[in-house]
Amino acid sequence: xxxxxxxxxxxxxxxxxxxxxxxxxxxxxxxxxxxxxxxxxxxxxxxxxxxxxxxxxxxxxxxxxxxxxxxxxxxxxxxxxxxxxxxxxxxxxxxxxxxxxxxxxxxxxxxxxxxxxxxxxxxxxxxxxxxxxxxxxxxxxxxxxxxxxxxxxxxxxxxxxxxxxxxxxxxxxxxxxxxxxxxxxxxxxxxxxxxxxxxxxxxxxxxxxxxxxxxxxxxxxxxxxxxxxxxxxxxxxxxxxxxxxxxxxxxxxxxxxxxxxxxxxxxxxxxxxxxxxxxxxxxxxxxxxxxxxxxxxxxxxxxx
Amino acid sequence: xxxxxxxxxxxxxxxxxxxxxxxxxxxxxxxxxxxxxxxxxxxxxxxxxxxxxxxxxxxxxxxxxxxxxxxxxxxxxxxxxxxxxxxxxxxxxxxxxxxxxxxxxxxxxxxxxxxxxxxxxxxxxxxxxxxxxxxxxxxxxxxxxxxxxxxxxxxxxxxxxxxxxxxxxxxxxxxxxxxxxxxxxxxxxxxxxxxxxxxxxxxxxxxxxxxxxxxxxxxxxxxxxxxxxxxxxxxxxxxxxxxxxxxxxxxxxxxxxxxxxxxxxxxxxxxxxxxxxxxxxxxxxxxxxxxxxxxxxxxxxxxx
Numbered sequence: 273x274x275x276x277x278x279x280x281x282x283x284x285x286x287x288x289x290x291x292x293x294x295x296x297x298x299x300x301x302x303x304x305x306x307x308x309x310x311x312x313x314x315x316x317x318x319x320x321x322x323x324x325x326x327x328x329x330x331x332x333x334x335x336x337x338x339x340x341x342x343x344x345x346x347x348x349x350x351x352x353x354x355x356x357x358x359x360x361x362x363x364x365x366x367x368x369x370x371x372x373x374x375x376x377x378x379x380x381x382x383x384x385x386x387x388x389x390x391x392x393x394x395x396x397x398x399x400x401x402x403x404x405x406x407x408x409x410x411x412x413x414x415x416x417x418x419x420x421x422x423x424x425x426x427x428x429x430x431x432x433x434x435x436x437x438x439x440x441x442x443x444x445x446x447x448x449x450x451x452x453x454x455x456x457x458x459x460x461x462x463x464x465x466x467x468x469x470x471x472x473x474x475x476x477x478x479x480x481x482x483x484x485x486x487x488x489x490x491x492x493x494x495x496x497x498x499x500x501x502x503x504x505x506x507x508x509x510x511x512x513x514x515x516x517x518x519x520x521x522x523x524x525x526x527x528x529x530x531x532x533x534x535x536x537x538x539x540x541x542x543x544x545x546x547x548x549x550x551x552x553x554x555x556x557x558x559x560x561x562x563x564x565x566x567x568x569x570x571x572x573x574x575x576x
Numbered sequence: 577x578x579x580x581x582x583x584x585x586x587x588x589x590x591x592x593x594x595x596x597x598x599x600x601x602x603x604x605x606x607x608x609x610x611x612x613x614x615x616x617x618x619x620x621x622x623x624x625x626x627x628x629x630x631x632x633x634x635x636x637x638x639x640x641x642x643x644x645x646x647x648x649x650x651x652x653x654x655x656x657x658x659x660x661x662x663x664x665x666x667x668x669x670x671x672x673x674x675x676x677x678x679x680x681x682x683x684x685x686x687x688x689x690x691x692x693x694x695x696x697x698x699x700x701x702x703x704x705x706x707x708x709x710x711x712x713x714x715x716x717x718x719x720x721x722x723x724x725x726x727x728x729x730x731x732x733x734x735x736x737x738x739x740x741x742x743x744x745x746x747x748x749x750x751x752x753x754x755x756x757x758x759x760x761x762x763x764x765x766x767x768x769x770x771x772x773x774x775x776x777x778x779x780x781x782x783x784x785x786x787x788x789x790x791x792x793x794x795x796x797x798x799x800x801x802x803x804x805x806x807x808x809x810x811x812x813x814x815x816x817x818x819x820x821x822x823x824x825x826x827x828x829x830x831x832x833x834x835x836x837x838x839x840x841x842x843x844x845x846x847x848x849x850x851x852x853x854x855x856x857x858x859x860x861x862x863x864x865x866x867x868x869x870x871x872x873x874x875x876x877x878x879x880x
Contacts, residue, residue, distance in 0.1 A: 430811075457763075459761075459763055459810050459811075459812065462810070462812035462813075463810070463811045463812045463815075465812070466811075466812035466815040466816060467812075467815065470815065470819055506763050506766070506767070507734075507763075507767045507770075508763065508766035508767045508769070508770035508771075509766075511767075511770040511771065511774065512770060515774055533837075
């Protein structure tokens with residue numbers, strides 16, 4: 273089996289959320305046509321389709337945007353967006369799934385030539401039908417050749433200093449790449465990359481591919497939402513964004529600078545770093561910004 | 577009066593500590609000869625001579641290196657190092673000084689064409705004969721034309737978010753430039769620069785010249801000492817330094833990268849940033865590293 277993502281040049285992906293469940297079939301078709309045309313043009317290695325979960329159990333703070341149930345990401349990726357030529361990486365929150373649902377999901381992603389990213393419960397207090405460990409075991413049993421990715425969160429590393437071990441344990445159960453949460457703090461990511469590097473060196477193992485997620489931020493409210501999600505935003509950066517005349521463009525610039533810095537840092541250490549550009553807003557300007565971001569990420573990765 | 581340091585191109589200084597008070601006159605002369613030859617060759621705008629204070633009152637933690645009383649920095653700068661052709665910036669801890677001592681100090685620095693940096697008590701519990709405010713008032717009264725610098729500490733900003741106001745209040749009492757504590761955390765410095773920028777913008781005033789202090793770190797013990805001094809060192813950076821085969825060279829590289837990043841950040845904001853390279857060790861390799869650092873700082877500031 274050839275690798276799903278390249279280790280020798282930085283892989284680039286583009287991440288979207290499916291439309292709301294309440295979207296009418298006509299509107300869904302419209303959205304899919306526009307998205308397919310846009311995404312088909314992008315110089316990316318794969319399309320990432322997220323599985324939004326209600327994370328209200330994670331914190332007592334009020335969610336700045338209400339949670340809205342979305343269309344099944346596998347259905348979106350392979351149904352509505354079936355015309356998109358790039359391969360698909362489909363997220364799947366496992367906590368509310370049965371064994372049969374997971375089996376059907378793995379079979380579909382595998383038959384479509386995609387990859388799966390399994391996501392556990394958003395908090396320890398959330399009700400759980402299936403744990404992440406069990407989901408990995410089902411995949412190992414039923415679809416051992418299916419490419420897998422895992423989620424990694426640098427912010428967790430600041431608290432428990434074991435996120436590099438979690439990441440490596442995901443590799444041990446079959447993940448060939450990791451995708452970060454949206455990165456606004458270079459420091460938090462370097463903390464994780466540094467520990468990951470020395471651990472791999474000590475164990476004589478290859479570091480996994482890591483996709484750094486960049487997410488344009490178009491408004492003060494989105495910034496607040498990112499904080500709610502647990503994304504670490506340095507004080508100066510929040511200051512810059514809130515004072516900026518064009519918060520969206522400023523966020524694109526700082527995200528790209530962060531990626532460049534992390535790419536340099538990872539290259540020095542032989543960690544295969546790539547980039548996942550998030551486009552989770554429906555606003556025209558934010559979509560345009562994500563497309564610009566992809567093109568600039570490509571330019572950064574092609575520099576010597 | 578023309579400005580002591582340039583606002584239009586990044587000023588570069590070199591900071592040293594005077595020899596121990598117990599040094600024999602012969603050894604002092606030797607040290608001075610070697611230092612003068614070295615410093616005279618450096619492409620710097622001024623030589624900084626520190627005034628070491630016993631900071632034991634600042635923390636309960638054990639000081640990794642014992643405090644040793646040093647030769648009077650004005651005596652070192654204008655006496656022993658009188659042959660150094662560059663102008664001198666002389667630090668003066670004021671807390672144990674009388675009015676007469678301060679008056680003599682100001683007169684000497686002014687007559688030698690130097691600049692003074694006044695430093696307050698290391699902590700609120702330290703015994704104080706003279707406060708910083710009183711020392712500034714004496715200078716205003718007796719030597720209003722004497723160029724003044726002030727100390728700024730980005731790490732304080734993380735706690736109280738008012739270091740930019742402290743910095744501007746130093747400008748209000750006559751400081752034309754500020755010198756930072758040794759910088760290992762780009763984030764802490766950006767936090768301060770960002771607030772300083774928007775405050776100056778709001779008040780319609782020019783931001784002060786700020787010298788970013790870079791200090792090569794030659795050993796794990798020096799790293800520990802920096803922490804003791806309150807210098808913020810990001811986790812990843814400590815990790816890199818402790819795993820490095822050549823901690824000194826790694827520290828030089830990361831300091832220069834930090835300076836470059838801060839210079840870009842400050843330029844975008846019109847803050848006149850310069851650099852103060854510290855050479856406070858007597859070890860041959862650390863002195864060589866500081867000289868290399870000066871040359872590389874010059875190269876960075878000359879890039880377009």
